[in-house]
Amino acid sequence: MDMSTAILVRVDQAGNGDFKRIQDAIDAVPSNNSQLYFIWVKPGTYREKIVVPADKPFITLSGTQASDTIITWSDSGEIFDSATFTVLASDFVGRYLTIQNTFGTAGKAVALRVSGDRAAFYGCRILSYQDTLLDDAGKHYYSNCYIEGATDFIFGNAASLYERCHLHSLSTGNGSITAQHRDSESENTGFTFLGGKITGVGAAFLGRPWGTYSRVVYAFTYMSSVIVPQGWDDWQDPTKHRCYGPGADTSKRVQWSHRLSQEEAAPFLTKDMIGGRGWLRPAPTKFKRPSPTNIASVTDINN
Template sequence: MINQRSTTILPKNGYDIQEAIDAVPSNNKEVVFILVEPGIYNEKIVVPADKPFITLSGSKPNGTVITGSDSGNIFESATFTVLASDFVGRYLTIQVYITSPCMCGPGAKAVALRVSGDRAAFFGCRILSYQDTLLDDTGRHYYSNCYIEGAVDFIFGNAASLFERCHLHTLSEGDASIIAQRRESPSEETGFTFLGCKITGVRTAVLGRPWGPYSRVIFVLTYMSNVILPQGWDDWGDSSKQSTVFYREYKCYGPGANNRKRVEWSQLLTAKEAEIFLTKNMIGGKNWIRSTPKRFKKASFAISNNSTTH
């Protein structure tokens, strides 16, 4: 049981976000609330596995921007990496800042956010890159009212995640995939569910393709603009995966949700089948998704960065 009387860390001018995270005791058992004042923070941040129960919060996402420019290895290059359990991110922009044209060209992988801890939640965040924006790697995760932007496989990984009321914006200029889920066996309880979301974009894209042979993606009550191609899904050039993937839609709407020309190996859910995907129970969220603490034990040191340039 965690201590609900939380600590707040308000770092002094000159401190960066990583220093505030590093100041949290290892294996702490109380919520630590780190308030980040508006500004642009050019940092590569890691929340280590031995620092659970951290909440990192800005006051509004457009004002608190964490930016990086690394690319390449998807597990090492992320601007922001969460390895700890019970992490919460609130009202932050996490992005890859494109410093050269080659970074956003075909094949260039630049991860903005990697989430590899269990029971992680993000509220009102903006997550921005081009290819491989959000590595939703392992664990149970919840994304609420987040804006996620990219062009190729920009939400990918093998977590068990619920995206609720999120806005997905594809920069694809052809037929790139939005989702690349990696479930590798039928015994894995992983997959991505998008509930009450919105999909927009600049040209056309498909909803998803299988990074793993048992890839599982569900769209429920989601608005799909005409950016979504009629076929809806792609098998990534491997027809054998058509019989093992689980790609489903339920009561989605908008011009891109027309299912008359969907690939035959995707299906619509019945009302009974959809029930489990309409609540947070699918990720056990009732037991771990927490609200902002109301009481704090102490205030020690708010992160402030008045820089307005990258």
């Protein structure tokens, strides 16, 4: 596949693109396509509940900056159903988008669910309160993203690297940033937070183990005083690297917390942890317009 060239599809609420709705643009990508599709979303607030189906790989969805390209919905209920934006396809890229669930503080309200393999997000804002980001399954990469929530707001069982991301806790006392769901020692999953920062409005735990073998690594991360001294919550189940800032003081950490040696930490500190060198792709440099043979329902454009 030519990774330098993509088919360009434009979304513009004002009607100056190929589609007015993001979901319509995604639906127009042929099933099982073998070409890159670059869906360029013009600034605006898109009130849509979006799904990228499993049979539509190699899609990039891009705004110009996250602050003015907003995808929003308000829903609650089961974690797999409430998401504003759901990615089931492999090889998806999201760029410069705000993805939010505005349901509020009363229940589970996922903003982004990522269940496809080899997904990457750059410069995105992901916002909710409880269960903001369902980092469900597959190998994922998040770069320079802002992720906000209060309770288990990054959770799931993916193998994910969060590089230079800003985590902002809305918790006022007992919320956890992460709830990682690794159930077996043989599973090569877990979350690594590398070179980012943690801020918040009250107090928060670094995480709690949703799975028996839950694995979360913070390395070279600035931790503000929002992080409680004990650091971690064991979810009332006792069976279950160098960072800095007032929240990184480990002198009062729970006894079962483990500080990794350089040798132990090394496998988690590069993109090799997610096999990223083999699938992370640069942004395309050349674009071509869709033809009737490589976009579905062309007659519906702008309807």
